[in-house]
Amino acid sequence: MIVTIDGPAGAGKSSAARQLAHRLGFEFLDTGAMYRAVTLAARAADIDARDEAALAQLLDGLRLEMPDDKVLLNGADVTLAIRDPDVTAATGQIADSPVVRRWLGARQREIAAGRDMVCEGRDQGTVVFPDAACKFFLVADPVERARRRQAELAAKGTTVSLEDLLAAQTRRDERDAARDLAPMRPAADALQLDSTQLTLTQVVERMEMEVHRCRTGASISSTKSSGSSAIPPSR
Ligand code: DC
Secondary structure, three states, rough: OOOEEOOOOOOOOOHHHHHHHHHHHHEEEHHHHHHHHHHHHHHHHOOOOHHHHHHHHHHHOOOOOOOOOOOOOOOEEEEOHHHHHHHHHHHHHHOOOHHHHHHHHHHHHHHOOOOOEEEOOHHHHHHOOOOOOOOEEEOOOOOHHHHHHHHHHHHOOOOOOOOHHHHHHHHHHHHHOOOOOOOOOOOOEEEEEEEEOOHHHHHHHHHHHHHHHOOOOOOOHHHHHOOOOOOOOOO
């Protein structure tokens, strides 16, 4: 069974996906990490993100593995290196590349084939797994997302202004949503959840409830839409 979680950066997708997978006894696939890993490889090979032929050649010889929360690039552990701010900034351009999206989409389907998996990203419910049994689109207020990111960075000893974080986040959101190929948007059959006023546990509990509904064939149809409706927050 495939469960997809898409949505913008900072809405809490990764944490929710990881915890939901754990509760369900499923595996977890962080597809953003895969885009980051290809970006790292392209940078190491000094390839321009717009050079489709060079990217195709790079991918031809690339071995990308995602064992237990780790990212291995040609056997080397790049789990930490892909979180570098320079890689984060460069990943948007690589994610625009049709050749990269096709290649990674195929890898994602290969990895998930025959497994129970929670797949998290931007296009999982729309493009990569359109037939997924249960789909979520997780959103949150932009200022709250930037605040969460600021707190995360502060915990690591880095101080960044809220304005700078918000500006970078807006640029990434716009780029992800405006992409010609596989733009970030909710699948028509995705349940949209707004995490602004929910704790992580509340988000995961709602998701788990919905997965059980999907499994039994029922669904909260009134809350499913591609519009802005969301399960109202309960505190
Ligand atoms: O979720 P993240 O911040 O690790 O994602 C890194 C980048 O990859 C971000 O620019 C969005 C892009 N991405 C994508 O285009 N499609 C996905 N399925 C996952 C991530």
